[in-house]
Amino acid sequence: MNYKKISIASVAVGMFAAGAAFAQDAEIATWSGFRKGAASFTFDDGAPSHVTDAGPMFKKYGYKATFNLVVNWNPNWSGFQGLADEGHEIASHSNSHGNNMSGEEASSKKNIESHIKQKYGIITVAYPNCNVPNESAVKQNYIVGRICNGSWKGMNDEMGKDGPSNWAQVPATMTGAEGQLKSTNDFTGRMQKVIQSNGWAAFLTHGFQGKNNGNANYSPTDINAIDGALKWAQQNDKDIWVAPMGHVAMYLKERKASKIEPQDGGAANTMAFELKHSIADNISKYDYPLSIRVKSDWKKVEVTQDGAKLESKVDGGYIYFDAVPNAGKIVVKNAAAAAPESSSSAEPPQSSSSEPEVSSSSTTALPTQAFDGRHLAAYVDASGYITVQNAQGLSITVFNSLGNVVRTTKGLGLEQKVYTGAKGVYVVKIGNKAWSLKIK
Ligand SMILES: [Zn+2]
Incomplete structure (x- = not known):
């Protein structure tokens, strides 16, 4: 075929992704817009x-x-x-x-x-x-x-x-x-x-x-x-990409050096990818957008990169979008699905023991929840960042008050800043625990 093809094994599915199993191909187009x-x-x-x-x-x-x-x-x-x-x-x-x-x-x-x-x-x-x-x-x-x-x-x-x-x-x-x-x-x-x-x-x-x-x-x-x-x-x-020499050269060099790799989507009906290369010189940041397509039977999607919405289209069993390498996680969400865990996530049910427990906190409190022998915590720090503690290796998802995923990531260090955005109430899930937090 005419594009770099990377087979993707099944995507690791987070705790809230029940029923969603993914095995798809993600491809970087040879030329912008999948032109020939x-x-x-x-x-x-x-x-x-x-x-x-x-x-x-x-x-x-x-x-x-x-x-x-x-x-x-x-x-x-x-x-x-x-x-x-x-x-x-x-x-x-x-x-x-x-x-x-x-x-x-x-x-x-x-x-x-x-x-x-x-x-x-x-x-x-x-x-x-x-x-x-x-x-x-x-x-x-x-x-x-x-x-x-x-x-x-x-x-x-x-x-x-x-x-x-x-x-x-x-x-x-x-x-x-x-x-x-x-x-x-x-x-x-x-x-x-x-x-x-x-x-x-x-x-x-x-x-x-x-x-x-x-x-x-x-x-x-x-x-x-x-x-x-x-x-x-x-x-x-649809077949010929007319573009300046420097832009085509950036695209070509990035395409040859980049990998698109699946990540933990963190929620049902959500896929996540990293698009990365390690080209380094003092001339260019090599940040020209690359055209991507992901095989999927989803009919309507919302695609974001580092929380910012990307233009996307669904056509012939593929989701198409352009994303910038090394510019943050790409999240593809099935917008047509009735996403029960998303719509309820702003107020996760507390009646069942299998559902997340919710702690509310002001910006200064550090309510911890025991999980896997450790004390997880999520709070808003003084600079307005949602910050988590002791979440190494766990999936972290931040939902806004509408229940939409605004960030998915994985716990890295003892303490980790994960999100800052507009003022409002957010729900942070780490593993099967949840916190309701307010960015003031
Ligand atoms: Zn001349």
Whole structure:
């Protein structure tokens, strides 16, 4: 198949999850949205027409591109900041556009960052005149170093789903008068190819025929050819992911390094997952959302990550959502189920000895309950955190006053902060014990 597949054995079920047994697959999509291929449009040399013509054209179709700027050519900084604000990627193309940018790897990044603020920082670079500079300096500053036409230098400019063999030599196919791609059909042919191969294509454009291109006068491209390509991409959006080079590179690196692993859901009709990777460098946090799907017959779900609601959809026996790696536990709740333990959890019944005992506390009291030979406690500390004691290895679930799960986790240390949120009454369950607590 076209995505990383991780078999999941049955999920450990908490004490309140009677009747819910899970054995499902969770998958990370090869490309965002489970699309089949990816395409990145990159624009070099900071042409005025990139702001006045390319920006509005991409906006028309809802897509984002990469703009590689030359510091000393004084591009329209405020115009490119406007593009960054719309979600486009601003990237480096050196300080001076010399024949070889060696020595300018770090400084050009820093200089552009002094003008442009954007979510993921300046994380990619395109080499002037297609000459590869000092690769180790590139790799210390960027997650992508972009070369020109791969085939022009006798290299392959197709990239498969695993990306380039060398991140300091990521190929892009030249467009326009001197390039390989001139017409809409040239672009769509390349995109059809990556859809078939589950690969990634990057395009390299300078200015446009008949537009104000400033220094970007090499190999002008017919802007209508790109307009047609974007129109085709929009019609085929379920198959082709059009996104900036740096964003696709983040996604690809994260996807290859991430694992999605089931956790104790802590309540009936609840699944929980951790999505984690351990990539560490000083360039990117690698926090681009990954597309996930989980096999399930649930018809209506609510998905949260670290307590925040995620967009989700249910389709064809799968639950789909995008989540950020290393950003907290993902909880998938069956929203269609009549969840008796949830609806009653704000006031757990006390009549049966098998049901949780409830202790109420003010913010300072520490009512303890004996369980498994230890003294469990849950309380709200001075900073407003629901904190638990002696819960090592036990499942901990926090419900709000509506009975909805707002946090599930596992006891770790002697004392552990587990939740803080809006003012109100919460029920905390540890093992088969429960506390009603008030965050003031
Ligand atoms: Zn250039």
